[in-house]
Amino acid sequence: MTQRIQVLIIEDDFRIADINRELVEQIDGFQVAAIAKTGNEAIAFLEQADPLPALVFLDVYIPDRAGLDLFREIRHHYPAVDVIMLTAANDAGTIQQALRGGIFDFLVKPVNFERFEQSLLRYREQLAVFTTHEELGQPDIDRLLGQKHVDTPAGTSDSELPKGIDPLTLNDVFHVLLAAAAPGVNAMETGKAVGVSRSTARRYLEHLVSTGDAKAQLNYGEIGRPERRYVPWTK
Known part of the structure; x- marks a missing residue:
């Protein structure tokens, strides 16, 4: 632990x-x-x-x-x-x-x-x-300072975000989404990668859907309910 x-x-x-x-x-x-x-x-x-x-x-x-x-x-x-x-x-x-x-x-x-x-x-x-990097690039520094840089989702400044959406956590979720292979990621996988709960990850993923940075799709498995997975929106 x-x-x-x-x-x-x-x-x-x-x-x-x-x-x-x-x-x-x-x-x-x-x-x-x-x-x-x-x-x-x-x-x-x-x-x-x-x-x-x-x-x-x-x-x-x-x-x-x-x-x-x-x-x-x-x-x-x-x-x-x-x-x-x-x-x-x-x-x-x-x-x-x-x-x-x-x-x-x-x-x-x-x-x-x-x-x-x-x-x-x-x-x-x-x-x-700070514990996992010996050197930081400008995007890393920008994230620490709450600055928007090139590879960020739309509307990531504090003034543009709805209540409960943190810009740094949003960037983390967005980068997990960008790095995911087909068929995308679900909320549980995203939460584990970022270090937040599944419900928190789902809230951020749905925010990305609302801004047009992601799309949600249903993945029908062999058993149980269809799974909601997220992929980057190709613009």
């Missing part, structure tokens, strides 16, 4: 912290290593953690120090640990400082699950890219 990505949640409200734990652990490949209610608890955990968590969810509003100060402290002493802000703070100055400091993502409470999942799936994909 692939080792799960460890997450530290820094949140002083235990009810919200428990909800965030449930959200994290609904997503394949992630596990909450600890919950810290204060900055001191968070630093104490990081000082003794072996291995360190890969990712921290951090609220700007914590009782014993400013969240941005804790963010900078974590980035300085634990540069290998990535941080996602999950906070009610939405003022431009806080967001700008977080972006300048190297935040991975900034989620404003209350965040819906689809946006939350999108962030973690993008993070999981980034880790996979």
Whole structure:
């Protein structure tokens, strides 16, 4: 079994912290290593953690120090640990400082699950890219930065996509589709190749059908219901 990505949640409200734990652990490949209610608890955990968590969810509003100060402290002493802000703070100055400091993502409470999942799936994909590649081409870098490049399906910018469709995951599904031999791929095969559930893969495949980048066809086997398989649409 692939080792799960460890997450530290820094949140002083235990009810919200428990909800965030449930959200994290609904997503394949992630596990909450600890919950810290204060900055001191968070630093104490990081000082003794072996291995360190890969990712921290951090609220700007914590009782014993400013969240941005804790963010900078974590980035300085634990540069290998990535941080996602999950906070009610939405003022431009806080967001700008977080972006300048190297935040991975900034989620404003209350965040819906689809946006939350999108962030973690993008993070999981980034880790996979860095652990499986010694060098990255421009298309790889563009995908990590959320930029559209030549071999992408139609309408892959965040502003063009419907809710719940992440551009990086969409590109992964699209490339699985392009690489598939006849008679195409089904949702289960696509999900295994990309690292998402069958239902998630089906949602992305159907989105590609709706944009004209793929077509679905029924494959009639010898037993059971016909299977829905997907192939690239030849334009």
